[in-house]
Amino acid sequence: MSQLYSLITLLQLVGVLPIVAIASGLRHQSPDICKLIDSQIPGRISYPGSEVYDASVASYYSGQERELTPHCIFRPTTTSEVSEFVKSINTNSRKHARHRTDSRFSQPQFAIRGGGHTLWPGAANIDNGVTVDLREMKSVVLSEDQKMASVGGGAVFSDIYPQLVPYNRTVMGGRVPGIAVGGFTTGGGLNFLSRRHGFSCDNIYGYEVVLASGEVIYASASSHKDLWLALKGGSNNFGIVTRFDLAAFPQGEMWGGAILFDYTKSNLEAQANAFSNFMDPQNFDSAADMGVILGYLNSGESEIYTLGNSLFYMDGVPNPPVFQPFTSIPSLEPNTLALGSVSETVDRFGEFLPPHIPRGIELVYSHENSDASLFTELFQIWEDGTKEFADIEDLQIQFLVQPQAVTNGTNSFGLEPGRKDIVISVLTAAYANAADDDIVEERLHAIVDKHVAILEREGLYIPYKYLNYADKSQDPIGSYGKVNKRRLQAVSKKYDPHGLFQTGVPGGFKLF
Incomplete structure (x- = not known):
């Protein structure tokens, strides 16, 4: 066995034996899908060790995604190339189906990647499969009446804005640099204008989609409406979107x-009061988007707590009255509050964010607004929970409280249209060591579980x-609820009857 293992390792290193073949067994390798695609669509496949491959893998936001090693990366530039790729995958999937009882034959698997900002491993990358990196599909075309922007399926918003x-x-x-259109919009999309127009996906006229068969269709309110709605929150379960209108x-x-404050009990109480009032529908201002951000840093030598706000006002008014309860709290200098274009604001906000993190986990929940005492209690539970992480060095934990989009209901979420008092909270932990994965996840869940228990009680x-x-x-x-999930499952079966995007694309949140 040791000699066989050494031989396999040597062959891998010199590039003779495809990594995919190992998972399929040595007796009867399945076709090398990467070489097949490379022969059909020359110049779009890259392999480990190449500059293009290594740059693509290195650009994922989290270390968990960067650790994965696809057998190859496919970087299409046109819809027809994506269609050809899916057809080839489908052909090999059918071969797998004919031999599904024979473990020597494996179904080709692939991941669909846009910006690559989701933290958990396998969300948009894959081990020993093909990662479809859509970022070369980045065209931006504004319609003659300037009411619609048609963008390529891998376009990045911080490149679109300017x-x-x-x-x-x-x-x-996206409100920070590097967010691509694909995963962002098919998962919903929170934006500076979400209090005025809803989720990003509520404002998409249509999608050009490559289906599991390789067929290209256009889904809109007047054509394939069921798919159009399913893509508004249904993620990567239906096809590869190559253009978003x-x-x-x-x-x-x-x-x-951004603006920062001393982390004190009085400032936390002031933030709780200000946020509760901001979320009161009587104080609603559709131009205002914001967040309350609590931070914890354990460097190994010291533990530091931080408190801040992100404040955005789309009507171009400095220090608008709606934010006075926040800006009147004594703050630290300097802050980054300024007038500018959307492009400038996103770039400026991004200067304070790390381009990558070693490892991370993110947990989310939603609830109705309440009085300030509720937020004070949630803040305290978070602070108490962070003390359980004192043994984890090189750790940051962020608690972000922000308004939910005021949706118009043009999506698959099952949310009540027009609600102005819904809060989305997210806890994010960034840390250095893989050995801490399980304990960080367990302790972060413990904080969220306590938050949810309080919210359910109330x-x-x-x-x-x-x-x-x-x-x-x-x-x-x-x-989203049983009815909406069944609806999404029905759309999947209609447009992907053999379940390619359920089994061939293992990453993401699946429907079955």
Whole structure:
């Protein structure tokens, strides 16, 4: 066995034996899908050790995703190339189906990657399969009436925004750099304009989609409406979206940035009071987006707590009255609050965020607004919970409390349209050592479980879990409700009857 293992290792290192073949057994290798795609679509496949491959893997946000090693990476530039790829995958999947009882034959598996910001391993990358990196599909075309921006399936919003600035237009995309259109919008999408227009996915006119058969269709309110709605929250379960037709909104300068405060009991109480009032529908201002951010840092030598706000106002008014309860709290200098375009604001906000993290986990939940005492209690539970992490060095934990989008209901979430008093909270832990994975996850869940227990006690908890912040241990699609999940399953069976995107794409949140 040791000689065989050494031989396998040597062959892998010199590139003779495909890694995929090992998982399939040595007796009867399945076809090398990477070489097949490379022969059919030359120049789009890259292998480990190449500059393109290594740069793609290194660009994932979390270390868990960067650790995965796809057999190859496919970087298409056109819809027809994506279609050809899916057809080839399908052909090999059918061969697998004919030999499904023979372990020597394996179904080709692949991942679909846009920005690569989801933290957990396998969300948008894969071991020993093919990762489809869509970021070369990055075109941006503004319609003649400037009401729609057609963008490629791998376009990154921080690259889209500056192209729309000369037209005083924007689209509803990520609020930090590096977020791509695909995963963001098919999971929902929270944006600066979400209190005015809803989730990003509520504002998509149509999708160009490559189905499991390789057929290319256009899903909109008037054509394949069931698929159009399913893609609004249904994630990667139906096909590969190669073009998104996004609503483009008039937008000049906005105002916003980050502001920091001393982490004191009085400031926490002031934040709780200000946020509760901000979320009161009587104080609603559709131009305002914001968040309360509590932070904990354990460097190994010291433990530090931080408190801050992200404040954004889309009507370009500095220090608007709606934020006075926050800005009147004595703050630290400097802050980054300023006027600027959406593009400038996103870039400025991104300067304070790490481009990558070693490892991470994120947990999300939703609830109705309440009085300040509830938020004070949640803050205290979070602070008490962080003390359980004192033995984990190089650790950061963030507790973000923010308003949910005021949805118009054009999605698959099952949320009540027009609600202005729903809160989305997310706890994120970033840390250095893989050995701490289980304990960090367990302790972070313990904080969330205590939060949820309080919210359920008060009758405020909402089952909905925002998919883009959810961990693999959560069930965002199930949180849409049984009726909506069954509807998504029916759409999957209609457009993907053999379940390619359920079994061939193991990453993401599945429907079955």
